[in-house]
Amino acid sequence: MTLSIKKYPELERKENLSAKEFREKFMGKKMVIFTPYNHDEWSKESWTKDELNRLAGDVTIRVRPAMDSYDGYEGATERMKLKDYFEYIEQWHKDNDSEKLIPPYAQDTPLLKEAPAIKEKFRHFPLDYFPKWYHKFWYDYPCFFVGSPNSVTPLHYDNCETHNLFFQVHGEKKFFLVPAEDSKYCYRTGWRRARVDAQNVDYEKFPDFKKAEVREVIVKAGEVLYMPPRTWHQAYADDFNVSFNIDWHTRRSAVKGVLSILRGMPPSIALFYNLPHAVGLLTGLPLRKIIRKFQSFVLM
DSSP: OOEEEOOOOBOOEEEEEOHHHIIIIITTTOOEEEEETTHHHHTTOOOOHHHHHHHHTTSEEEEEOOBSSGGGOOOOOEEEEHHHHHHHHHHHHHHSOTTTSBOOEEEEEOHHHHOGGGGGGGTTOOGGGSOGGGTTSGGGSOEEEEEOTTEEEEEEOOTTOOEEEEEEEESEEEEEEEOGGGGGGSOEETTTEESOOSSEEETTTOGGGGGSOOEEEEEETTOEEEEOTTOEEEEEESSOEEEEEEEEOOHHHHHHHHHGGGGTOOHHHIIIIIHHHHHHHHHOOOOHHHHHHHGGGTOO
16 A cells, blocks of 8 residues: 655645625636735634633534544444533543544534623624625624634545635644545545545555646635635644634535536535525525524535
């Protein structure tokens, strides 16, 4: 077996990226990592374990159990309080070898809906990057990731083929990124997962992955990573870290998301999530209750 731990070309970085330049040069076109236009204010917020416990310790979160390999990936199947998760991962690392097992990982938890006190951390949130249709109910969308040391998220793309703005707020996270047009090299399994480990590639088993234009980037606290629809991404962190992302549609991506039912997208996602977004973005109707009802379909 030929494993390769390799260094890929780094992703383009932009400092103080304005919402206007983001829309004109990057949205729907290419990946970029950037600091937002209000970086100085946004980056001042603290996201330590103590702060999260204070604001959301009693919230029930979604946890992906430890795994032997990527082949066992089933998403977040366990539930526990956030404060208990911190104790759980500390004990887990004492009892297990994280070089042999993929550690447990808290993912896709909508903390703002479950713990409104966290809104105090969003006083300077750069909302201008998102379509105006989202501005009145944007707080429904952030999904939080709280990673233990050596946590890994296997190579995949987002369920609904949405745009993705990923905000790192504590610690660092390394990403391996593959553009949508190189999907044919990713050895897809199921709707939107890959069999390749982009960091440790078995080229004997996955030779076509050499043809993919992979990019690598370390996202630091205060930085934002933008991924257009169907961008493949794998994430890794070697220490405790906190981040959240917001998956969102434009009119174009929402309509394409509905039509993706013809390419194998599960009907529950295309019809119950993408379709309300398409109608809302095209007509201006909020449709908030419908979307909230079916959000559970899209969480990993």
